[in-house]
Amino acid sequence: MKQFVLVVALLMSIGCQAQTQPAGKPEDTEVWEPVPKAVVATPNFLPPPSDAVVLFNGKDLSQWVSADDRNVPAKWKVASGAFTVDKATGNIETKQSFTNYQLHLEWRVPANISGTGQARGNSGVFLASLGKGDLGYELQILDSYQNKTYVNGMAGSIYKQRIPLANPTRKPGEWQSYDVLWTAPTFKPDGTLLTPARVTVWFNGVVVQNNVELAGATVYIGPPSYKSHGPSPIKLQSHGDKSEPLSFRNIWVREL
Numbered sequence: 001m002k003q004f005v006l007v008v009a010l011l012m013s014i015g016c017q018a019q020t021q022p023a024g025k026p027e028d029t030e031v032w033e034p035v036p037k038a039v040v041a042t043p044n045f046l047p048p049p050s051d052a053v054v055l056f057n058g059k060d061l062s063q064w065v066s067a068d069d070r071n072v073p074a075k076w077k078v079a080s081g082a083f084t085v086d087k088a089t090g091n092i093e094t095k096q097s098f099t100n101y102q103l104h105l106e107w108r109v110p111a112n113i114s115g116t117g118q119a120r121g122n123s124g125v126f127l128a129s130l131g132k133g134d135l136g137y138e139l140q141i142l143d144s145y146q147n148k149t150y151v152n153g154m155a156g157s158i159y160k161q162r163i164p165l166a167n168p169t170r171k172p173g174e175w176q177s178y179d180v181l182w183t184a185p186t187f188k189p190d191g192t193l194l195t196p197a198r199v200t201v202w203f204n205g206v207v208v209q210n211n212v213e214l215a216g217a218t219v220y221i222g223p224p225s226y227k228s229h230g231p232s233p234i235k236l237q238s239h240g241d242k243s244e245p246l247s248f249r250n251i252w253v254r255e256l
Contacts, residue, residue, distance in 0.1 A: 026221050029160045030150035041168035041204040043177035045106065048252035055094055055105075055234070056083065056251040067091035067235050068132050076238075082108075085123060085245035087238050093129045097231035098255060103127070103180040105251040109143045111173025117149040118142065121172070121246050122239040124159060127182045127199065129235035130217060130227065136235055137197060138218040139180065141246065144169040156201060156208035159218050164201075164208035175249070176204055181256075184232070185214075191228035 048054055055063045058081035064074035067090060074092040077084045109121030121143035126136030137158070144155035144167055151157065155176075156164030170176055179202040186194040201209035216224030236248065 024222055029152075029222065031152040031163060032150050034163070035151055036154070036156075036164050036167040036208075038167045038169075039206060041170075041206045043106070043170070043175060043204045044104070044179055044202070045175070045177060045250065046104075047250070048104070049254065052104075052252040052254050053096065054252050056249065058082070058249065061092070063095055064092045064236075065095055067093040067129060067233075070095075082247045082249040084247045085236075085238050087245060090238050091126075091134070091235055092238070093126075093233035093235035095233070097233050098128075098182075098253060099184045099231045100256040101180075101182050102254040102256060103182065103234065103251075104177070104253075106175050106177050106249050107141055107246055108175045108249075109172045109246045111171075113143050113172045116147065118153060120147050122237075123246055124237040124239070125178065125180075126218070126235035126237065127180065128184060128197070128217075128229070128232035130229055130232065134218070134220070134237060136217055136232070137199075137214060138237070139178065139199075139201060141237075143172055145171050156203040158199065158209060158212065158214060160220070161214060161218070161224055162209055162212050164203065165210065166203075166206050166208055168204040168206040168208070170204060178203060181211075185226060185229075187226075187228040193226045196226075 061074040066072040075089040076086045113121050123141040124138040126138050129136045140157045140159045142155045151163045152160055155169050181200040183198040185197040188194050197214040199209055200211045216226040
């Protein structure tokens with residue numbers, strides 16, 4: 001009898017695990033056309049306005065913590081007014097949480113970047129972090145200068161959701177800028193969606209996302225979906241690819 005109960009419990013456990021696994025393959029949500037037109041553009045390197053919350057001042061990561069354990073300070077490497085992804089310590093996110101905001105940040109992939117496709121300077125800005133791992137709404141960072149990949153996974157895309165309207169990526173080794181207007185989703189008292197998230201993105205001064213509506217938080221496999229949440233940190237991704245890690249500088253946010 002005990003053996004029977006153990007077998008039933010094991011089968012139920014396996015069934016529950018199977019139900020929580022996403023269906024399909026990563027390739028199912030990759031889009032390869034239309035390919036956004038490459039344009040030459042000038043990045044925005046303006047300093048923060050007087051009312052901005054400065055998230056990186058060129059000196060330290062005092063405004064950031066580990067996304068896996070918010071009690072642990074961020075340990076990415078700071079040097080020469082910028083900081084560089086440390087793949088060994090994982091994602092980092094802001095100490096402060098935000099709802100609606102204007103965000104500015106600058107990023108650069110190394111001039112000697114190697115790899116192809118998604119394994120070429122891969123990172124991301126999660127516009128609202130929803131916990132450990134790559135959970136949230138991801139604005140993709142990637143070397144998309146003459147680097148073919150699925151278009152809803154290139155720089156300026158809302159990963160696996162929204163293709164950028166253009167490709168203003170500059171050469172590896174050059175600094176790039178993102179300017180973002182983020183409107184967080186809202187939820188009913190029962191946790192169901194009331195209004196979806198919306199986002200506008202300027203990439204090197206070029207609009208690549210024009211007040212687009214999101215279908216939910218980013219997922220690697222399957223369709224995006226919403227889960228009720230409130231104000232959230234902003235997260236930077238430490239991706240697991242083998243290419244040289246990228247750097248960030250001049251990050252600030254204005255609450256709206």
